[in-house]
Each structure stands twice: as C-alpha cells, then as structure tokens.
Amino acid sequence: MEILDKEEILKQFPQLEQPLMDELLKQSTLKTIEAGDEVMRTGQYIKSTILLLSGLLKVYREDDEGNEFLMYYLEPGNACALSMMCTARNEKSQIMAKAVTDVEVLLVPSHLSEMWLGKYKSWHNFVIASYRQRFEELLQTLDSIAFKGLDERLLFYLKRHVKVSGKEVRLSHQQIADELNSSREVISRLLKKLEQTGAITLHRNYLEVHDLEIV
Amino acid sequence: MEILDKEEILKQFPQLEQPLMDELLKQSTLKTIEAGDEVMRTGQYIKSTILLLSGLLKVYREDDEGNEFLMYYLEPGNACALSMMCTARNEKSQIMAKAVTDVEVLLVPSHLSEMWLGKYKSWHNFVIASYRQRFEELLQTLDSIAFKGLDERLLFYLKRHVKVSGKEVRLSHQQIADELNSSREVISRLLKKLEQTGAITLHRNYLEVHDLEIV
DNA sequence: CTTCCTCTGTGACAAGAGTCACTGTACTCC
DNA sequence: GGAGTACAGTGACTCTTGTCACAGAGGAAG
Numbered sequence: 001m002e003i004l005d006k007e008e009i010l011k012q013f014p015q016l017e018q019p020l021m022d023e024l025l026k027q028s029t030l031k032t033i034e035a036g037d038e039v040m041r042t043g044q045y046i047k048s049t050i051l052l053l054s055g056l057l058k059v060y061r062e063d064d065e066g067n068e069f070l071m072y073y074l075e076p077g078n079a080c081a082l083s084m085m086c087t088a089r090n091e092k093s094q095i096m097a098k099a100v101t102d103v104e105v106l107l108v109p110s111h112l113s114e115m116w117l118g119k120y121k122s123w124h125n126f127v128i129a130s131y132r133q134r135f136e137e138l139l140q141t142l143d144s145i146a147f148k149g150l151d152e153r154l155l156f157y158l159k160r161h162v163k164v165s166g167k168e169v170r171l172s173h174q175q176i177a178d179e180l181n182s183s184r185e186v187i188s189r190l191l192k193k194l195e196q197t198g199a200i201t202l203h204r205n206y207l208e209v210h211d212l213e214i215v
Numbered sequence: 216m217e218i219l220d221k222e223e224i225l226k227q228f229p230q231l232e233q234p235l236m237d238e239l240l241k242q243s244t245l246k247t248i249e250a251g252d253e254v255m256r257t258g259q260y261i262k263s264t265i266l267l268l269s270g271l272l273k274v275y276r277e278d279d280e281g282n283e284f285l286m287y288y289l290e291p292g293n294a295c296a297l298s299m300m301c302t303a304r305n306e307k308s309q310i311m312a313k314a315v316t317d318v319e320v321l322l323v324p325s326h327l328s329e330m331w332l333g334k335y336k337s338w339h340n341f342v343i344a345s346y347r348q349r350f351e352e353l354l355q356t357l358d359s360i361a362f363k364g365l366d367e368r369l370l371f372y373l374k375r376h377v378k379v380s381g382k383e384v385r386l387s388h389q390q391i392a393d394e395l396n397s398s399r400e401v402i403s404r405l406l407k408k409l410e411q412t413g414a415i416t417l418h419r420n421y422l423e424v425h426d427l428e429i430v
Numbered sequence: 431c432t433t434c435c436t437c438t439g440t441g442a443c444a445a446g447a448g449t450c451a452c453t454g455t456a457c458t459c460c
Numbered sequence: 461g462g463a464g465t466a467c468a469g470t471g472a473c474t475c476t477t478g479t480c481a482c483a484g485a486g487g488a489a490g
Binding site for chain 2: 061065069139145181
Binding site for chain 2: 436437438439440
C-alpha cells in the first residue's frame with residue numbers, strides 16, 4: 001500500500017471534518033485501477049465504500065443479454081453511492097463500474113463507513129449528498145431515455161462527456177452506440193448530421209466538439 | 216389537526232425506536248389527501264418529510280410538454296425519499312406525486328427530520344433504507360424503458376400495479392398509455408393481444424388480471 | 431327511448447431505429 | 461510497399477411505435 005498523500009486527499013474532500021480526515025487517512029486503503037478495468041459489479045459482495053481521488057469512472061447498467069447503457073460518470077471528489085447501498089441483489093441486470101482512465105480510489109471498510117455516519121456529521125452529510133447527486137443524475141438519464149429521441153440523447157451524451165473529459169471525445173462510433181444501447185450505423189448517421197451543422201468534426205477514433213448548443 | 220392514532224402509526228413503522236416514536240407523535244402533523252390530488256412537485260419548496268400511513272401514492276416524472284411516466288408507487292410504511300432530498304431544482308422536468316386513492320400522510324418538519332438523523336439511529340437507518348429502495352425501484356423502471364419493448368413494459372407495469380392494488384386494474388387504456396408515455400391505440404392493441412393469450416380480461420374502464428407469467 | 435359523451439377497436443400510413451450487406455479508408459505490422 | 465484489420469459511410473429493408481380517421485359500444489341523464 002502506498003502512502004496516502006494527505007494534502008491531495010484533503011483537496012478532493014474539503015467538506016470532511018478534521019478528525020474524520022485523520023481516521024480516513026489511517027483506516028482506508030489506496031488502490032490504483034487501470035483504465036478499462038472493472039471496479040465493481042452488483043451481485044458481488046461490496047465490502048468497501050469507494051471514494052474517487054483521481055481519474056474517471058463510468059457507472060452503467062448491463063442486462064442479461066449484454067446490452068448496456070451509461071448511467072453517469074464519477075469524478076474525483078465523488079463517492080460511489082452504490083457501493084454504499086449495495087444490498088444482495090440477485091437480479092439479472094447488473095450495475096457495473098469501470099475505469100475510463102487510470103483511477104485512484106480510496107477504499108473505506110463498510111463497517112467504518114457505517115459507524116462514521118453516526119460519529120461524524122460531515123460524513124453523514126457527504127453520504128446523503130452523494131445519494132442525492134446520483135439520484136438526480138440518474139433521473140436525467142432516465143428523462144433522456146424516456147422522453148427524447150436518439151438524436152437528443154446523443155447530444156445529451158456528448159455534452160456530459162465533454163463536461164467530464166473535454167472537447168476531444170476519444171471514442172469510436174461503436175463505443176458510443178454501446179453506451180447508448182444503440183447500433184453503430186445509427187450513431188454514425190446521427191454524428192454525420194451533427195457534423196453537417198458544424199457542431200462537431202469527425203475523425204477516426206475520436207471527434208471534436210465545437211458547440212453543441214447551436215443544434 | 217386530528218389526533219394521531221399511535222397504534223396505527225406504530226404498526227406502519229415498527230422499525231422506529233420508542234423515543235423517536237414519541238417525538239414523531241408529538242411533532243408531526245397528520246394530513247389527509249383526496250384521491251387525485253397532487254401531493255408534491257419538485258421545484259416547489261418542500262418543507263416536510265412525508266411518511267405514508269394509508270392509501271397509495273404514485274410518483275412520476277413530467278416533462279415540459281406534459282409527457283409523463285410512472286417512476287414507482289409508494290405504499291403505507293414508505294417514506295417519500297424525494298421529500299427528503301428535494302433541493303432547489305429549477306429544471307424543466309419535474310417529479311410529481313399524486314394520490315391514487317385517498318391518502319393519509321404524516322408530515323415531519325424538515326429541520327426535525329434532519330436533526331433526528333444524528334439523534335436516532337433507527338431514523339437514520341430508515342432514511343437510508345428509503346433511499347435504497349427508491350433507487351432500486353427507479354433502476355427497475357429505467358431497465359424496462361431502456362432494454363424492453365413496449366409489450367414487456369406493459370407487462371411490468373401491470374405486474375407492479377397488481378402488486379400494489381390487486382387484480383382489478385381500474386384504469387382506462389388512456390390512463391395506462393399516459394403512465395407509460397405511449398398512446399392509447401398502441402396500448403389497446405397490446406392489451407388485446409394479452410387478452411387473447413388469456414392473461415387478462417378487458418372491460419370498460421377496468422381490466423382483470425389472471426396470470427401475467429404465462430405470456 | 432334518445433342524446434351525448436367517453437371509452438374501445440381497427441385499418442392505413444408515417445417516422446424512427448435496428449439490421450444486413452457491402453464499400454471505402456486509415457492505420458499497423460511485417 | 462503490401463496485407464490485414466478495425467473503423468466509418470451508405471443504401472435498402474424490416475419492425476416497432478406513434479398518428480390519423482373513423483366506427484362501434486356502453487353508460488349516464490334527461
């Protein structure tokens with residue numbers, strides 16, 4: 001286990017009170033995860049609360065036929081709400097979390113996380129706030145699926161992607177299609193249309209976003 | 216304000232500890248809501264946590280064009296997770312809660328609910344458990360929208376409806392269509408098919424469910 | 431009984447999205 | 461430079477869902 005850089009951690013979680021930070025530094029473990037690796041899947045027993053220090057995680061849903069769709073991204077400073085509330089789920093569909101880039105996480109043993117809820121007000125607030133944020137993001141995703149056509153969903157997806165990792169979207173059409181639970185051809189066509197409006201420029205294996213609001 | 220029937224309330228929320236129950240009885244207000252009335256809409260400032268004592272609430276999403284879809288039902292013993300985490304939301308789409316039947320709710324002022332989180336372990340657990348349940352239900356809804364065709368979504372919807380209010384589904388095709396964000400004609404056709412398999416029987420203004428598993 | 435209104439059933443058509451087949455294009459590795 | 465491979469573009473077709481138009485059917489109220 002590497003030595004925790006206190007300053008670094010504090011910077012990501014400034015809302016946590018001092019004594020809690022001390023415990024956190026002492027009791028949690030730092031883990032590095034390579035881009036592309038799976039961080040979590042429901043059904044598996046989750047024994048830790050996950051705090052994200054650096055990098056980018058995507059949380060998505062996968063059904064029994066291998067279809068998937070993106071729920072939301074987690075950025076540094078976020079906690080994985082699901083890791084806090086993972087009950088024994090034995091349904092067919094799963095929630096998965098995967099590292100988009102290399103990622104550093106802090107693992108807090110569940111029993112501690114549980115205990116801190118009563119002990120530290122700031123931890124408690126942090127946990128509740130995490131639930132809220134995830135709930136809201138999930139609702140946005142739900143909205144876009146329920147009310148919007150694929151063209152608007154694609155826009156929503158691109159906007160979100162730009163927000164977490166910049167205007168260079170380094171994804172193939174196939175990858176985008178997967179995350180929207182659609183098919184490559186359809187995404188290709190829609191992207192082409194977007195390019196024609198001038199909103200984006202297409203390249204091999206990536207695309208540049210110029211302005212998604214003009215559409 | 217009516218007098219709270221302690222026994223009744225205890226029965227719905229047996230997991231709450233005694234001193235908390237006492238405070239709850241003293242500090243919260245009972246409110247009766249008529250079938251069809253709106254309980255809540257986001258954006259509006261929510262000043263209370265809502266506990267459901269009797270009746271049935273539906274929680275649904277509505278977008279700016281009046282489209283809607285059902286998120287989940289709340290039954291007696293449930294709390295409205297949203298009333299606990301309503302931040303100032305000023306987006307276009309809204310979460311709405313409406314009474315399906317006549318409903319009795321207990322209103323807990325937000326500042327108390329907040330305080331109890333630290334004070335009573337059982338309250339804290341109850342709140343966390345509520346979040347979890349709603350999150351899970353929302354995920355199921357999301358799944359059915361993202362992965363399933365309308366036929367399967369209709370089945371899922373009917374099953375859920377049967378679970379909360381029995382095998383007589385007293386809804387017009389139009390109402391069902393609304394809750395699935397679809398159109399009457401399509402729902403009519405799908406229901407007809409279901410009737411042909413023997414899973415349900417159609418009537419004017421209601422339908423009987425026999426067995427939804429056989430489909 | 432008659433009128434009126436809401437709910438339901440149905441056929442025809444349109445639009446969106448998925449699938450298939452095939453072509454072209456850029457990059458990588460010998 | 462040439463072969464192989466993953467990615468991207470495109471047309472044709474199908475299926476599902478939504479829309480429009482209209483016809484019955486059942487209830488309610490007079």
